[in-house]
Amino acid sequence: MTVTRGLEGVVATTSSISSIIDDTLTYAGYNIDDLAENASFEEVIYLLWHRKLPTQSQLDELKSQLAANYSLPEEVLNHFKTYPIDKVHPMAALRSAVSLLGLYDEEADQMGEEANYKKAIRLQAKMPAIVTAFARVRKGLEPIAPRTDLGFAANFLYMLTGKEPEPIAIEAFNKALVLHADHELNASTFTARVCVATLSDIYSGVTAAIGALKGPLHGGANEAVMKMLTDISTLENVEPYIREKLEKKEKIMGFGHRVYRQGDPRAKHLREMSKKLTELTGEPHWYEMSTQIEAIVTGEKKLPPNVDFYSASVYHSLGIDHDLFTPIFAVSRVSGWLAHILEQYENNRLIRPRADYTGPGMQKFVPVEQRGL
Ligand SMILES: CC(=O)SCCNC(=O)CCNC(=O)[C@H](O)C(C)(C)COP(=O)(O)OP(=O)(O)OC[C@H]1O[C@@H](n2cnc3c(N)ncnc32)[C@H](O)[C@@H]1OP(=O)(O)O
Numbered sequence: 001m002t003v004t005r006g007l008e009g010v011v012a013t014t015s016s017i018s019s020i021i022d023d024t025l026t027y028a029g030y031n032i033d034d035l036a037e038n039a040s041f042e043e044v045i046y047l048l049w050h051r052k053l054p055t056q057s058q059l060d061e062l063k064s065q066l067a068a069n070y071s072l073p074e075e076v077l078n079h080f081k082t083y084p085i086d087k088v089h090p091m092a093a094l095r096s097a098v099s100l101l102g103l104y105d106e107e108a109d110q111m112g113e114e115a116n117y118k119k120a121i122r123l124q125a126k127m128p129a130i131v132t133a134f135a136r137v138r139k140g141l142e143p144i145a146p147r148t149d150l151g152f153a154a155n156f157l158y159m160l161t162g163k164e165p166e167p168i169a170i171e172a173f174n175k176a177l178v179l180h181a182d183h184e185l186n187a188s189t190f191t192a193r194v195c196v197a198t199l200s201d202i203y204s205g206v207t208a209a210i211g212a213l214k215g216p217l218h219g220g221a222n223e224a225v226m227k228m229l230t231d232i233s234t235l236e237n238v239e240p241y242i243r244e245k246l247e248k249k250e251k252i253m254g255f256g257h258r259v260y261r262q263g264d265p266r267a268k269h270l271r272e273m274s275k276k277l278t279e280l281t282g283e284p285h286w287y288e289m290s291t292q293i294e295a296i297v298t299g300e301k302k303l304p305p306n307v308d309f310y311s312a313s314v315y316h317s318l319g320i321d322h323d324l325f326t327p328i329f330a331v332s333r334v335s336g337w338l339a340h341i342l343e344q345y346e347n348n349r350l351i352r353p354r355a356d357y358t359g360p361g362m363q364k365f366v367p368v369e370q371r372g373l
Pocket residue numbers: 006216217218219221249250251252253254255256257258259301303306307308
């Protein structure tokens with residue numbers, strides 16, 4: 001058997017949702033650069049789910065379907081109050097809450113294209129409520145009811161703070177959602193597909209994907225980047241801190257990628273936003289430290305930044321708690337997970353690779369009393 005560690009370069013499925021070819025990322029044929037500059041997150045959701053951009057009436061319909069499903073069942077809200085709240089990471093809370101949502105969806109196990117599409121709308125719509133309600137409940141604050149007149153990005157920020165966000169914040173947050181929405185067969189999307197390929201339900205698929213996104217080698221890296229920036233804290237500390245880590249062969253969070261070699265095309269949009277927002281908030285050092293880190297890591301290791309690197313200072317500048325960065329990634333990426341789950345159901349085959357066994361050779365069973373002390 002030939003083993004490909006980490007399945008690097010293995011093509012495990014066909015997909016018409018997004019592609020990475022020669023370091024260019026497209027969603028259903030649209031370049032990410034175009035979408036980041038011009039599209040609303042709702043248009044991207046539609047694009048990922050239908051492989052075409054919506055007409056105005058299709059977009060209006062999707063927006064009203066999402067808005068109608070923004071709220072959470074009371075049972076899920078109450079459940080947060082039972083968590084050991086000061087010990088729970090918001091990604092763990094999100095993973096549990098999505099699983100819990102499945103309990104209150106009477107159609108959770110109903111298969112069929114229409115039922116699954118309706119569940120996709122419900123799940124996409126409720127992710128912001130889960131993240132923002134948990135973020136507030138843990139601070140002893142009441143969750144804020146969604147504003148159905150606001151778009152997806154604006155409503156998220158509103159539910160987090162209770163204040164109508166500034167246009168610049170909406171623009172930045174929308175762009176971040178667009179940039180994180182899908183990424184071919186990344187680890188969490190693959191997890192979702194493996195899960196539903198057993199013909200398990202959508203809630204199980206998304207719960208599994210959240211678990212995979214949580215790790216610091218994947219979505220969890222954005223929180224880890226902010227921790228690193230906070231640890232470094234001053235421009236003078238950048239050089240010694242990063243060089244020491246590199247000498248010890250430790251990984252610098254937010255750098256490197258399994259697929260991109262020349263660089264992640266999403267990073268430049270986030271870098272630009274980071275510059276703008278950190279200037280506006282009067283904290284340009286976060287951006288300056290980040291560019292210094294980038295210069296050292298690309299110089300020493302030829303590793304360019306990935307999507308997680310500059311998203312850290314962007315979310316920080318929007319006043320978002322650092323442990324909410326990865327849940328926000330999930331709020332966006334669930335659109336991609338759902339697209340892939342629906343695509344998997346359309347043309348399903350169980351996903352079941354092989355392992356090259358390296359354990360002990362054939363053994364003879366010995367009863368416990370004869371095995372010695
Ligand atoms: C949304 C996302 O998921 S984007 C990725 C987010 N994750 C991170 O930012 C975490 C930091 N980055 C990494 O750990 C990796 O680059 C990954 C996991 C993203 C990709 O990993 P892989 O393709 O498996 O590369 P792998 O981990 O095998 O690294 C290959 C070599 O580059 C080095 N390397 C890779 N990334 C980094 C890094 N961030 N810092 C320092 N060295 C690195 C490894 O140490 C290894 O060196 P070696 O050959 O001397 O042992």
